[in-house]
Amino acid sequence: MPAVYDLANRGLLPPGFGLVGFARRDWADQDFAKVVHDAVKENARTRFREEVWEQLLEGIRFVPGTFDSDEAFQRLRTTLEELDQARGTSGNHAFYLSIPPSYFEQVISQLKRNAITGDGENTWNRVVIEKPFGHDLRSARELNNVVSQLFSPPEVFRIDHYLGKETVQNMLAMRFANELFEPFWNRNYVSHVEITMAEDIGIGGRAGYYDGIGAARDVIQNHLLQLLALVAMEEPTSFEASQLRTEKTKVLAAARVPSDYAAHTARGQYATGWQGGQLVRGYLEEDGVSPDSRTETYAAIRVDVDNRRWAGVPFYLRTAKRMPRRVTEVALVLKQAPHLPFPATETAALGQNALVMRVQPDEGVTLRFGAKVPGTQMEIRDVSMDFVYGGSFTETSPEAYERLILDVLLGDPPLFPQHEEVELGWKILDPVLEYWDSLPTQPDPYAAGTWGPASAAEMLARDGNTWRRP
Numbered sequence: 001m002p003a004v005y006d007l008a009n010r011g012l013l014p015p016g017f018g019l020v021g022f023a024r025r026d027w028a029d030q031d032f033a034k035v036v037h038d039a040v041k042e043n044a045r046t047r048f049r050e051e052v053w054e055q056l057l058e059g060i061r062f063v064p065g066t067f068d069s070d071e072a073f074q075r076l077r078t079t080l081e082e083l084d085q086a087r088g089t090s091g092n093h094a095f096y097l098s099i100p101p102s103y104f105e106q107v108i109s110q111l112k113r114n115a116i117t118g119d120g121e122n123t124w125n126r127v128v129i130e131k132p133f134g135h136d137l138r139s140a141r142e143l144n145n146v147v148s149q150l151f152s153p154p155e156v157f158r159i160d161h162y163l164g165k166e167t168v169q170n171m172l173a174m175r176f177a178n179e180l181f182e183p184f185w186n187r188n189y190v191s192h193v194e195i196t197m198a199e200d201i202g203i204g205g206r207a208g209y210y211d212g213i214g215a216a217r218d219v220i221q222n223h224l225l226q227l228l229a230l231v232a233m234e235e236p237t238s239f240e241a242s243q244l245r246t247e248k249t250k251v252l253a254a255a256r257v258p259s260d261y262a263a264h265t266a267r268g269q270y271a272t273g274w275q276g277g278q279l280v281r282g283y284l285e286e287d288g289v290s291p292d293s294r295t296e297t298y299a300a301i302r303v304d305v306d307n308r309r310w311a312g313v314p315f316y317l318r319t320a321k322r323m324p325r326r327v328t329e330v331a332l333v334l335k336q337a338p339h340l341p342f343p344a345t346e347t348a349a350l351g352q353n354a355l356v357m358r359v360q361p362d363e364g365v366t367l368r369f370g371a372k373v374p375g376t377q378m379e380i381r382d383v384s385m386d387f388v389y390g391g392s393f394t395e396t397s398p399e400a401y402e403r404l405i406l407d408v409l410l411g412d413p414p415l416f417p418q419h420e421e422v423e424l425g426w427k428i429l430d431p432v433l434e435y436w437d438s439l440p441t442q443p444d445p446y447a448a449g450t451w452g453p454a455s456a457a458e459m460l461a462r463d464g465n466t467w468r469r470p
């Protein structure tokens with residue numbers, strides 16, 4: 001809702017835009033409008049302006065009903081027809097299914113049965129689906145079969161909101177608009193790649209969704225594998241959706257977790273601990289979590305990409321709740337210089353060179369390298385060269401959902417993963433999930449507010465590497 005308002009505020013929505021809610025609650029239009037209003041006031045990125053809100057408000061409707069009610073879907077149809085007439089929306093509709101995947105089939109067949117999507121000849125109909133896209137390869141395929149009963153592939157927009165983030169798109173700019181980075185972007189210079197998405201929050205009120213799903217399904221299968229694809233893919237011939245997807249698909253098809261899963265994966269579950277000066281509950285004590293739950297809140301995997309550019313370079317992906325801080329970053333860690341013509345004592349504080357793309361917060365890019373410490377010795381220590389968005393640009397970045405919702409309305413697909421990418425994500429992850437399921441033990445505990453279980457550090461130590469402390 002805030003993203004829709006921000007788009008309106010930036011003048012990017014047509015004046016006739018309408019927003020129709022459909023849910024079980026017995027609400028009138030104005031009840032729904034109030035919820036939207038409050039969400040917008042509290043969370044919109046741009047300033048609240050009464051005149052923009054008034055215009056949006058004119059197009060807000062609400063249809064109460066359950067998914068099994070034909071009568072409710074008929075009312076939805078009438079409401080859409082009235083809006084089309086009154087506001088000149090010409091029958092163009094985007095259906096945003098913010099519902100559990102188990103209801104997809106029912107809702108899609110209702111849309112179909114009640115002819116809500118129209119003939120599609122002079123109008124467009126699109127469907128927006130939020131992750132999770134299934135919980136394994138088989139269920140993802142089933143989901144896709146259901147969706148494709150009514151919508152053709154170009155009409156389906158799968159939201160992976162990481163692709164809508166400015167900093168994620170900037171990874172493409174960095175790689176393909178510059179000559180500087182390409183020479184070392186390969187196995188000759190890169191030792192390993194770390195992709196981290198750490199959150200300081202716990203699961204909040206989301207136990208119903210999260211318990212049984214876990215960190216790997218929630219985040220690695222989609223956001224982190226998409227980041228991997230963008231870092232590792234070859235240059236697309238253009239930024240047209242099909243070209244971009246072709247390159248992402250090729251790299252995901254070459255990616256796999258090495259089959260010794262005990263050595264190359266780690267999972268954990270947060271226990272009670274201190275965070276931000278407060279003692280917080282462990283995962284098993286969270287409301288709605290089953291007391292013997294084996295759901296992981298920390299997941300780390302090693303992914304190898306079997307192609308000429310990346311053979312032998314491990315990509316380490318990790319995500320977790322209740323880390324010391326919120327940070328998402330992609331770091332290319334380079335090999336050591338082949339020879340150091342300095343006494344070892346003078347290079348003791350020299351680490352590995354690294355290029356770090358900070359997705360959030362403190363959006364920007366850092367290059368780390370060794371420099372001489374001023375003085376009479378040849379002492380060398382790591383320093384950073386920083387690009388910070390705020391230092392170079394005056395515009396603030398739009399929220400991911402602004403960009404993605406606008407792209408749905410424009411029918412612009414490059415930032416939306418296609419089904420094949422979703423399938424490949426599950427093909428990479430399914431064997432790991434099956435392995436974890438087969439273990440008789442709980443995930444390794446880690447205290448809330450720490451960087452995860454010892455097993456995650458050991459996983460990298462086996463390769464002679466260590467996790468960065470972002």
Ligand code: BG6
Binds near residue numbers: 161218328
């Ligand atoms: C969602 C996950 O996709 O991303 C959540 O389901 C997670 O568990 C969220 O908290 C994080 O998004 P962001 O944009 O705050 O990094």
